[in-house]
Amino acid sequence: MAVEVVMPKLGMSMKEGIVSAWNKKAGEFVEKGESIASINSEKIEMDIESPAKGTVLEIKVPEGEGVPPGTVICCIGDESEKAPKEKQPKPAGERLKISPAARKIAEGANVDIHSIQGTGPGGRITKADVLKALPEEPKTQPAENDQQFVSTMRKTIAARMTESLQNSAQLTITMKADVTKLTVLQHQLNETAKTKYDTKLTMTDFAARAATLSLLEHPEMNSSYQDERLSVYEHVHLGIAAALDGGLAVPVIRHAERLPLIELAKKIKWYAEKAREGRLLHDEIEGSTFTITNLGAYGVEHFTPILNPPEAGILGIGRMYETPVYKEGELCKSDILPLSLTFDHRALDGAPAAAFLSTVKTYLENPASILL
Template sequence: MAAEVVMPKLGMAMKEGTVSTWNKKVGDSVSKGDMIASINSEKIEMEIEAPQDGVILDILVQEDVGVPPGTIICYVGNPNEQLTEQNSSANELQAPKNEVAAAISLEEPPANAASSKKSKETVRISPIARKIAESENINIETIQGTGPKGRITKADVEKVLAERASESSPQTVERDNPAINKETLPVAGMRKVIAGRMHNSLLNSAQLTINMKADVTDLLSLQREIKEVIQQRHSVKISLTDFIARAVVLSLQEHKQMNSAYIDNEIQLYNHVHLGMAVALENGLVVPVVQHAEKMSLVELAAEIKTRAADARQGQLSTDRMQGSTFTITNLGAYGVEYFTPVLNPPETGILGVGATEDVPMYKGDDLQRRNVLPLSLTFDHRVLDGAPAANFLGTIKQYLEQPILLLL
């Protein structure tokens, strides 16, 4: 019997997933577990596996087309198997609400209008493409659809917009000068998802970043004292990032408003801490999530962070380990960056940016000492909380880092 392959839900705020690449075509044989397509959404790019042995009977969603989670994107079944009427009915039921084959009928003008023949015809267009066309005042009858059966896709509308912008802008000297060499990189796959998600994050939230520095001299000393014992007993190499993560988890439990999400004009406060740890990959960025970090000791948290990061770099991170984060940490210290402005991972309220530790002269009482200072950058959603409570949260993190014994309790 034919098996449905659906677009998975990759995050609690996910509204759309895109098929970036089909590795198989209709009629190709597949074995259970074969990678048949790549999909992406919300900074995440993953492979879709064949649910059973058989052949690709039908592909319903083309490349670069976005559809809601739960949408059927293809069928896998036995060779020469015919899709049943039930399968077809399911496709028709889902068509109006996704990118597969949605169609609209243009409003019919009066019957005596002689030139209204085309406006009475049905124009096949995806909901997203229609929304963009309406907002940009584009006549959909003039768009050449490249989707199945001439359906107008989001890419078709974006092409029209690009052509309109090109026609309205003056020719530059660079464009006309053949002596100037330049390289153009397509924005696709994970890069395209990240670009869109970060742009939407800035458009749809009131983001503000505040900075603070913490004296981590005693923390680094404690790390040196206990790292060998922890590695011998637990086979875990404890790092500064692990201490920072522990400080963040404890601080979130004291400042619940920061451990929240802004969803549908409501602030949802969480009692659990699902900690996102940004990991840079060769082709983009992923955010593995450590679920229920509030229940873990420092050593347990360190082990989970390293396991998630390793899985992410090896492309073995499962979908459930990339969703549901309530707060995120991103660290650019390894690149020599001090303070920076991290962008929120929606719908989260906060994200902590960690910079590079610096040796500085600092007075401790009357004594001038060499101390280690860690720059911290907190971006928060001003719709959820104001500057003072955000500063208090960052100050609590600073307190834990400067009194590291508290992180072991």
């Protein structure tokens, strides 16, 4: 009997998933557990594995088309079988089924959607159906370096960053932390961390712990400004930006204030791995109250992070470098860590923002306080 493969629900708030690419074509053989398609929803992208061994009998949702969770996207079975027939479209007078992308294109082109025959699941009108109904236009040759297609993830990031800059009053301040003591402590702890916890402590881990403790002391930074209302949070849901191929994800570590350093470090690595493998759930990238982003690995020192809306602050970590400094009248080598804090001036002023960043600096320069 043919097996139906459905669009999974990646989170409680997910309304639609998009098939970004099919790895198999109709009529091709597939092993159980083999990747048959890639799907995405906002900033989450993941592969769908075949639930059974057999032949792809029919692909019901084309690439680039979005459908609600639970919608059948393809059928797998014996090559002699036929895919289960979809129910016929509902009679006139009932609500017309059409994907959001298809409706938007139809409205923009002034096309009557009631005149279009839907070929999607249950007679749903797809983007391909609308495009097929559009009057033909003269084809133009794209410029050599034009990029014709932009991923859904890229579009989402672009929209959120534009929204962030347009709807907040962002200001960035910088400081430098002398982390010479911290680097010594880091090397001392990592042997034990590797042996006992199978992990290692990075500068991002220490900065995350320092930021979390500082947010508890400066709750005005752990806030958001929306609809002319300022919300200050008692808990710290820490977002850690993770670079992906062609995009960015910000998994959220909930109640970071309850986690000791080693547990926080393990969570950061676990979520980063899930992000790279495309296994993050929608709920795991929502609800952050403050974000940390580290560009040190790319050689960047100070930079201007963009707020992750609706948060009031984001801390940027730059590349650590060595420099000679005078300490107690003697010239010695120090490890310097650049810090960049972007904050929403609607939520708080420069003085409390500077006080928060100064507290982060103090924790990093006195690393024993991070462990206690």
